[in-house]
Amino acid sequence: MTSPAASAPIRVLLVDDSEVVRMGLRTLLGIETTLQVVGEAVNVASGVEASRRLKPDVVLLDIRLPDGSGIDACRQILKATPDTRVLILTSVIEESTVDDAIRAGAHGYVLKEIDGRALITAIRDVAGGRSILDPAITARVLQLVKTGSTGSTRDALALLSPQERRVLALIAEGCTNKEVAARLGLSEKTVKNYLSTVFEKLHVSRRAEAAALFAQENRRP
Secondary structure (H helix, E strand, O other), rough: OOOHHHHHEEEEEOOOOOOOHHHHHHHHHHHOEOOOHHHHHHOHHHHHHHHHOOOOOOOEOOOOOOOEEEHHHHHHHHHHHOOOOOEEOOOOOHHHHHHHHHHHHOOOOEHHHHHHHHHHHHHHHOOOOOOEEEEHHHHHHHEEEEEEOOOOOOHHHHHHHHHHHHHHHHHOOOOOHHHHHHHOOOOOOHHHHHHHHHHHHHHOOOOHHHHHHHHHHHHOO
């Protein structure tokens, strides 16, 4: 029998200074019974306040806000409500911005050109613990990894221990440190230590880069 908690809709907070965008998102998500828009905010300050008050499952967050950056909002939201998942929804595709968003802890980054069904799927995936990158952004991250790392991917990954590879495989699936710890029977601190070693061996500094390298290698015949 399905419990009430299992069937509860995913609670979504919209943070965007465009009334037209918020109205469109509310209309789109409103027809999906598995999602519930619980609030709206127009800037960093109101977004952080609404997140603290409403404790949404997912925050749909724009990068460009009138009183600051969505990157700052992301950091503050996750500090105030660590269990909330942040999905960046923006028209900004600069590599540095994507990098900053990942460093700030964003769980997903998609462009406003995304179609409605794909956005709904992205929200569900992020709420379910996966990390999402728009395909166009993934291609850019992979290119950065190819040009910024030293040595071949195969040689770098060969340096990883079996446990380090298991940790990296789960990170590539979109798992958080907490989820990796639970899956492997480790503490979160131990997972962080493993990741630090993985980053050093792969010559990367970000989860997205390490995950992209792992995915790239595992797509090879």
